[in-house]
Amino acid sequence: MHDPKVLRTRHLARFQAEPALFVAPGRVNLIGEHTDYAEGFVMPAAIDFATLAAISPRTDGKVVIYAENYSEERTFDAAALPAKASKHWSDYPLGVLAILAGEGNKIPGFSLSLWGDVPLGSGLSSSAALEVTTALAVTSLMGVHYPGPVLARLCQRSENEFVGSSCGIMDQFISANGAEDHALLLDCRDLSFKLAPIPANVALVIANTMVQHAVTGGEYTSRRAEVEEACAVIARHRPEVRFLRDATPADLEKWGSEMTPNALKRARHVITENLRTVAAADALIRHDLVELGRLMAEAHKSYSHDFEGSCVEADAMVELAQDLPGLIGARLTGGGFGGCTINLVERSQAPAFAEALGARYAAKTGIKPQIHICHASGGAHRIE
Numbered sequence: 001m002h003d004p005k006v007l008r009t010r011h012l013a014r015f016q017a018e019p020a021l022f023v024a025p026g027r028v029n030l031i032g033e034h035t036d037y038a039e040g041f042v043m044p045a046a047i048d049f050a051t052l053a054a055i056s057p058r059t060d061g062k063v064v065i066y067a068e069n070y071s072e073e074r075t076f077d078a079a080a081l082p083a084k085a086s087k088h089w090s091d092y093p094l095g096v097l098a099i100l101a102g103e104g105n106k107i108p109g110f111s112l113s114l115w116g117d118v119p120l121g122s123g124l125s126s127s128a129a130l131e132v133t134t135a136l137a138v139t140s141l142m143g144v145h146y147p148g149p150v151l152a153r154l155c156q157r158s159e160n161e162f163v164g165s166s167c168g169i170m171d172q173f174i175s176a177n178g179a180e181d182h183a184l185l186l187d188c189r190d191l192s193f194k195l196a197p198i199p200a201n202v203a204l205v206i207a208n209t210m211v212q213h214a215v216t217g218g219e220y221t222s223r224r225a226e227v228e229e230a231c232a233v234i235a236r237h238r239p240e241v242r243f244l245r246d247a248t249p250a251d252l253e254k255w256g257s258e259m260t261p262n263a264l265k266r267a268r269h270v271i272t273e274n275l276r277t278v279a280a281a282d283a284l285i286r287h288d289l290v291e292l293g294r295l296m297a298e299a300h301k302s303y304s305h306d307f308e309g310s311c312v313e314a315d316a317m318v319e320l321a322q323d324l325p326g327l328i329g330a331r332l333t334g335g336g337f338g339g340c341t342i343n344l345v346e347r348s349q350a351p352a353f354a355e356a357l358g359a360r361y362a363a364k365t366g367i368k369p370q371i372h373i374c375h376a377s378g379g380a381h382r383i384e
Contacts, residue, residue, distance in 0.1 A: 046178025
């Protein structure tokens with residue numbers, strides 16, 4: 001994470017005002033992919049990549065947002081903020097403001113500096129970190145407090161309703177509610193959750209394939225439509241099935257022939273992934289790392305073959321990790337179609353693992369990856 005003291009100094013120099021500082025982490029999902037919008041289970045962990053926000057009030061009725069990453073400033077009238085997205089980085093903070101205003105809050109004038117190190121397009125949820133830190137900063141300035149789960153839902157709505165991405169709740173939820181040295185099993189139906197401790201001898205090694213994805217792209221949208229198509233078929237026979245969370249493998253045996261081939265495969269992934277995710281949390285809680293690794297391998301195979309959400313490079317990254325010393329489990333993480341793999345690795349072996357995996361991947365693909373050794377961090381908060 002960047003040094004918050006540096007952001008404070010830069011904000012003070014730019015806006016001549018002492019800011020309050022906030023941070024929201026990115027995330028890596030250990031298991032549970034494309035289950036969140038089916039009201040299923042996911043198990044992410046917040047990581048030590050994050051977006052920082054520095055905020056100070058203004059008296060001229062303006063909202064001024066400066067992104068350190070782009071060296072770009074945008075100015076808006078707080079009383080007449082944009083009503084729709086413009087496919088610009090500012091859509092993410094503006095979407096948060098739109099949702100907060102829709103909840104009956106009067107948006108004040110303020111200066112906001114943003115600075116993040118969550119790799120863009122990598123599947124580590126840079127957008128959610130940006131949304132959550134913006135929401136936390138702005139609500140703090142307004143003197144309004146939303147509990148973490150509520151704040152996460154507001155930020156999800158900003159991405160769904162303003163930005164135009166049909167993401168589920170996972171990314172915003174873990175950014176707002178993560179816990180140090182823990183993964184979080186989240187029930188996306190009722191937002192109940194339980195923490196699963198990550199052993200001290202286990203490192204999170206995140207390997208960026210350098211192939212970028214965008215969740216506003218066509219692949220994500222088509223996969224989600226196919227999931228919903230499969231659910232509709234089952235619901236014709238079992239009206240109580242509102243989402244694939246409620247469906248079982250037996251349902252696919254009975255009625256899969258009524259689905260298109262793609263819808264059947266997507267449903268098989270989502271239904272079995274829900275089962276794997278709950279089992280993986282139980283394995284982590286009882287410190288059964290062998291079982292956890294087996295479930296992660298099954299999850300990647302399902303993601304790649306049934307959901308068809310992987311790519312050649314990501315499959316290669318997972319395969320190249322399999323016989324490296326210290327590996328517990330490896331799979332593609334995030335929205336898919338590129339991005340990062342998550343590797344659970346014995347901490348003592350993590351540096352050698354990262355070096356060897358990077359060399360193997362570069363030799364096979366001609367692409368030099370970025371590989372980071374991370375740990376599970378806490379959720380969004382004010383930096384005192």
